[in-house]
Amino acid sequence: MTLFAALASIVFGAMGKETTQERWLYGVKVFAEFMVIGLVLSWVLYFIP
Amino acid sequence: MVKTERIEAEADEPTPSSAWLIGAAAWFVPGLGHGLLKKWPRALLMGGAVWLCFFIGLNMGGHMFDLNAAEGSSQLLQVPPMIANLGTGALYIISWLLGYGFADDPAQAARATYEYGNTFLLIAGLLNYLTMLDAFDIAAGRKS
Numbered sequence: 166m167t168l169f170a171a172l173a174s175i176v177f178g179a180m181g182k183e184t185t186q187e188r189w190l191y192g193v194k195v196f197a198e199f200m201v202i203g204l205v206l207s208w209v210l211y212f213i214p
Numbered sequence: 215m216v217k218t219e220r221i222e223a224e225a226d227e228p229t230p231s232s233a234w235l236i237g238a239a240a241w242f243v244p245g246l247g248h249g250l251l252k253k254w255p256r257a258l259l260m261g262g263a264v265w266l267c268f269f270i271g272l273n274m275g276g277h278m279f280d281l282n283a284a285e286g287s288s289q290l291l292q293v294p295p296m297i298a299n300l301g302t303g304a305l306y307i308i309s310w311l312l313g314y315g316f317a318d319d320p321a322q323a324a325r326a327t328y329e330y331g332n333t334f335l336l337i338a339g340l341l342n343y344l345t346m347l348d349a350f351d352i353a354a355g356r357k358s
Contacts, residue, residue: 168270169337172263176341179259180348183358 170199229354237350242303244268244342247349260345267338268305276331277318278306301339301346 178192240247245261248254279295300306309315315335322328351357 169267169334172267173337173341175263176260176344179256180344 166203167200170196170203174199227355233350233353236353237346240346240349241301241342244302244305244345247346247353251349251352253352256348260341260348264302264338264342264345265305267334267341268302271331271334271336271338272309272315274327274331274334275322275325276315276328276333276335277322278309278315278335280310280316282316295336298336298339301342302335303342306339 174192174196177195178188181191181195182188236247236250239250243261244264245257248257248260278299279292281289281292281296283289283292325331348357
């Protein structure tokens with residue numbers, strides 16, 4: 166999941182914004198969103214039989 | 215120039231034919247489109263991510279889709295994932311010609327990483343479609 170999030174956020178970040186700094190921030194934000202949503206969903210599904 | 219004026223001005227300008235060629239090159243070899251535009255960091259990052267995603271998917275035991283439906287499955291259901299896989303361009307075509315990465319037998323499906331591999335292969339193609347559109351927009355002058 167981490168690897169997937171990293172690869173997807175590299176592409177999203179590289180094409181997302183105008184300046185290099187904005188791209189870095191956007192890439193990090195997308196990566197964090199993938200990770201947080203993935204972990205939350207997996208814990209939710211863990212409790213569902 | 216306000217946004218609506220800019221959109222109207224852009225609509226009048228025809229897309230240069232080189233942009234279509236760059237787009238085709240970007241689809242065929244991941245990263246090549248940005249390389250031709252001399253956007254080396256982007257070519258390396260975006261193309262590299264697609265190549266890595268593809269080979270990780272293959273190593274995990276994932277399989278790509280073609281129109282040959284598995285027993286009990288509809289051929290129509292093969293089309294959407296095949297379109298996603300086809301996004302990797304030459305990587306898909308070469309694998310298809312070599313007959314590598316298309317096996318969908320029970321032994322392979324039993325691997326713990328099988329579904330992860332399938333997902334990586336699908337995502338590699340979809341990410342390359344994004345990369346292709348980015349290269350096309352840069353070549354058409356719609357983006358820097």
